[in-house]
């Protein structure tokens with residue numbers, strides 16, 4: 001039996017804030033489109049279950065009725081697949097209230113609830129802000145799984161290897177989930193793929209989000225395809241594979257300058273080198289960092305203009321600090337020298353003097369000053 005594990009789709013969310021309106025709304029359409037392509041992939045590949053480990057929707061405020069209805073009809077139109085959906089911290093309010101729910105959409109509650117498919121049991125629990133009465137111990141002791149079954153458990157929250165001591169329902173206490181006959185713990189909340197051992201018997205996995213939205217969600221995004229083989233004589237009945245599936249990826253590249261002089265050509269060369277293997281369809285953020293010598297001119301607008309045509313979107317940030325020994329100019333008979341001497345005479349803190357001098361020197365050279 002094939003199963004898809006996905007999470008954190010945030011279907012109605014705002015996209016990368018630097019995008020213009022047209023591309024922001026296009027990305028929003030793509031977000032839903034990737035969800036719907038995943039369902040098509042499921043149908044074509046004989047997938048029986050799609051597990052959604054929370055945060056299918058993003059916020060109640062942005063939620064558009066049409067997105068909700070699109071989701072429900074996409075589910076209804078794939079009757080051969082059961083959709084097992086737990087609520088995450090973003091969609092913990094009942095987003096589907098008042099809607100007619102397709103029969104193949106299976107929901108959970110704040111208590112453990114199971115669905116059986118042959119010898120495989122999928123048990124899950126909706127995200128809650130607060131732990132039930134009795135705290136963590138009570139929550140996890142209520143999870144009882146038959147050792148003879150193949151057990152998949154679904155939760156949404158931040159993994160933690162110790163007792164949080166807080167009443168926070170969003171902590172997944174991995175320690176208390178050990179030795180409970182879990183074969184695969186399907187998690188949501190962390191937006192990057194992670195697959196690791198839970199205990200001797202089972203594994204735990206964050207599928208990550210399906211599509212990166214901002215530059216805090218860089219890299220490959222997709223879902224996990226599980227293959228459950230009940231007849232396997234091997235102790236491991238589940239094999240799984242991460243399937244990269246996003247329409248576009250986000251990339252952040254950093255160029256670190258070393259305080260020497262760089263000509264514009266050299267800067268272009270460094271940028272080129274870092275972005276040459278990134279696909280055209282993707283979104284790119286180039287950060288120039290480190291220290292610059294005083295004569296290095298980083299023209300952000302010019303460089304952005306030069307490279308943005310190559311990609312769906314590109315932005316460039318100048319995070320460099322000016323490394324300058326202003327003492328070298330102190331005795332100059334020039335406006336620069338005069339200015340430095342004037343500041344040095346003032347009765348202000350030494351660090352402030354340095355800041356003021358650097359800012360003044362930048363201004364004298366016609367460079368932009370960030371205040």
Ligand SMILES: [Mn+2]
Pocket residue numbers: 008054055088089090156188189190
């Ligand atoms: Mn979440």
